[in-house]
Amino acid sequence: MSEIIWEVFVQAAGGEPHEHAGSVHAADKEMALQSARDVYARRGKIVNMWVVKASDISSTEPADRPSFFEPGDDKAYRHPSFYAVPRGMKGF
């Protein structure tokens, strides 16, 4: 069986983001969902699940870090940290 690696994303409640849980091996997407269910959903608290072929994910390389991310670090005026967050607002 050709083994493909699938990345698994799980959602803890409706409206919450899907978060990366780990990965599974499977030959196709239905089996990947099944394996993901058995490996990552067996302890409950999951309402939805995605599986994505690991090879379909485009990722930055460590070498990209200086040009991709670091320019944002020293431009504090771009950071959303100068606003008073209204009381009662969560998940901001």
Next chain:
Amino acid sequence: MSIGNLAQLAPSIQLLLELSDDRLILGHRLSQWCGHGPMLEEDIALSNIALDLIGHAANGLEIVANAGSDVGAGANSETADSLAFLRDGKDFRNIHLVELPNGDFAFTMLRQFLFDSYNVELLKILMDANNHGSEILAGWAAKCHKEDLYHLRHSSNWVLRLGDGTAVSHNFMQEALNLLWRYTAELKLPSEALLGTLGSNAIKLESAKTTWQKLVTETLTQATLMIPKDRQAFANGGRRGLHTEHLSHLLSTMQVLPRAFPGAQW
């Protein structure tokens, strides 16, 4: 609890004993895959299903044990544990299909598919208390049905992929079907307890069998497998305590600890 005393129990309780024994024995068989699965993900899946089935059995046997105490069926009151671990093979009411050794992965998966597909239909009838008047049985059946639906999805996916996979996987699956098909006669054979539980609603078993036949035929055809025509059933005594030799060997492993160290705790 002796067989004589069991006969005093209501048919719905005897039925719960039969169906719980199916799940206890099949659950034990699946648990034997733990650490031996073809890959980590499947190893966990098989153990999950084993735990589901053993959980159903524990719930069912507890109901049976309580009902047995109510009619004074045992000098010492039975518990789910005593029914599971201190009963002899001749008092087990499971069908032969579930006690067969696991064989290879294809054999285990096909057996699971045959079991899941029929039980999903049977439980649909039992989870409606209007069909038999027992809320307890209906509640038990509803919990099992929900989990069996997932088991069926899992097992039918494997039957499709191995049957319609490579030449090697196809041959393993076809050989499993040749060996297992004759055991489906007992799977569908209604026991005295089932007929007694359903009464005039036993007619509904016919449509369950038709639905099962259709689903199994469609799945096996899609999996490019041939149902053997020359492999007819030759025995069906599980519900009467007549088992294959495999059950004794299974029980010797499953029961050795509670029998050697009664009341052991850890």
